[in-house]
Amino acid sequence: MLIKRNKSLILYSLLLFVISAIYGLLLRWNFAFPTKIISYKNLLQGHSHVAFLGWGYLALIGILLCLFITKEKQKNNIYNITIITIIITIFLMLISFIASGYKVFSIALLSIFGVVSYVLSFRLLKDISGISTSHKLIRFGVYYYLISSLATWFLAFVIITQGKTELYYNTVYFYLHFLYNGFFVFVLFGILFKILENQEIIISERLKKNFFIYLNVACIPAYVLSVLWSTNNLAFNSVGFFAAILQLISLVILFRILKQAYVQLQWNYISKLLLKYSMVAYALKIVAQLASSLPYFVSKSLALKPFFIIGYLHLFTLAFMSVFILLILNQLKIISFKKLSSKIGIGLFLLGVLFTELLLFSQGFLILLQLKAINYYNQLLLAVSFLIVVGLIFIFSSQFIKQRNIIK
Template sequence: MILKLNSKFIFLYAFALFIIAAVYGFLIRWNFTFPVGSFPYKNILQSHSHVAFLGWGYLAVIGVILKLFTSVKLQKHQLYKFCFLIIYTTATGMLISFPIGGYKVFSIVLLSVFGIATYVVSFKILKDIKEQSVATKLVKFGIYYYLLSSLATWFIAVVMVTQGKTDLYYNTIYFYLHFLYNGFFVFALFGILFKLIENEGIQISKKTQNAFFVYLNSACIPAYALSILWSDVHVIFYVIGFAASILQLISLLYLLNILKLIFKNNRWNFILRILLKFSVIAYALKIIIQVFSSFPYFVEKSLALKPYFIIGYLHLFTLAFMSALLFFILNQLKIFNFYKFSKVGIYVFLCTVFCTELLFFIQGFLLLLKLNPLPHYNLWVLFFSGLLVMSLVVIFIQQFKRSKLEN
């Protein structure tokens, strides 16, 4: 049965959505390079982002949480199966509704039903997780932050009706993105990573783990201030944002100490080490960028060069950190297998992400310094976007090589 939660279906389905989101990204880049007059840019962009986060990101992360933190017996509960059927259906519907109609009635209905189903799953998971550890605390707070972020999806409809697309409208969107990114994904992914470390039998100081959790958690809510500095806010928000970025930086130092010990005491193969190091470097860069983003000068320049710095930051998180770490996790759990060609796919994926990030930020800095921009910039980004899609397709196909989809 395809709704069996300990099967590969949930992860292959999530990965298929990731590929489609990447295809939408490629189409957007194609339009930048070879403009098409009737191209529905905003609609495709909305589908691209929603499917990447709610399809690939949410489904893969929540599937791993169920597999690692709940018993097989609890996973078989009919409530999970029913809710995941709704999630699959609504996520698939968004692939069609956004490109055709954008953020209109049908898409809003799908998002609302998706949200209600994830609420049920979230509360059920919180009830079913029994163990007590730092990994568990991270996962539970990740779910708390997901629930907090989702409040914005209900509030934004009220704002649109009463005020239109004002500063409050955009700050509500940033509220959603902040607690989804820096709340749910960051906390849940590191909770999963710590659980894998426990399962490997590697002993990490609970004091160090707790320090990482405390600093990270203390920073999460005030760090939202960094997301609203673009609007006309009081100077106190810059102070709060800077303090939150420093707390995140301290938590990063604890994380690096933990990872240093991990790399000394495991036998992971080369590709797993590369994936983990790549994702952690991306996460460290994200934290450093957030420190700089607490200063007015960098806020102003980032807004002026949004297609480069802000888009580069979003892709740094989504591809370099979240996706690379998910590949590591799924391989560690033997859900995804990296054979000969899929290893090539992983290396190509990492190379294309690295090159695309270089293009984004180099072009941004060249324009910031009023120097000549990179020649054929859009064409190069289009090339690497296509290469990214190809790498994902190779990885996906290889998952069927030695083990067929479980029933």
């Protein structure tokens, strides 16, 4: 019953991912064919909140319950109450952000979500008490989630007292940094290491510990990379560069871990493809952060925000995080890619994400180098966003199609 409930929770989060992608498609439509039917700002807020909280956060919570929390512990009412409350609040956010944007109702829902997620986080920290590297990664991921959430409360104070100043944007970046590079990265790799342990894949414990140490030491100072746009102090660039180098070292260690694991994997072609795809995206993310510590790229990224910064955000959320989650769900046999429709869906999704990144960064570099920009850029982005949506619909719907047993 608990396994079935966790699977339902994760499929619900996958549905939210589909809806978030549809919101993203509507945003692209608004660029290609401007309309005032739906507020762009409201749509953007709905898209981002549902993607982070409905897909990323909720899917990972479901996976943690499957992998790290015993059936007996899951019977605790805290899990039942908090998860049901989170499901309801996220569903209401789908409507509230579109209808009224970041106003009273949406703020109330986010506040409820925040308080309830605290209760859930502390319960997880109590129940995930192992000493392995995978357990440590999960616990620190939860710590970083709690740190990131502090920005949501402080943000209200900043808006009331100062408005949308530099402090406002740096507070938003504080939230995103510790959510992305803290919670999502640590929890995702903790889950991957746990899966490899369960599959009896032999990996050097020393390498896993070193990966955790370098990644952890880099996390807090790496926030500086997010605020370089608001200062010319080279000391901040130095701190950011140091943090980026630590992340680069952790990436090298990660590749050594994956090299050891890969030769032992008994995964199918799609799982291996998803692993390679997400790891390339993660490596590009690290390289992008290293480049962002250099003053030249800081100024250019700001000037070309619609391309480089948006490209980076999608590189993380789609090419790395989402692909990684799909890989994990496939390994846990929560979703399947055996059916033709699901395979087509994965292909369309991966191509859509790849073309999106190519368009965003290519247009940015063409403008940076003062070369001819891509013609019909917004229309092309709309087309590749359509691939993403169709791919996700195929993946989601295929999970409810029963495989026919052909008896000869």
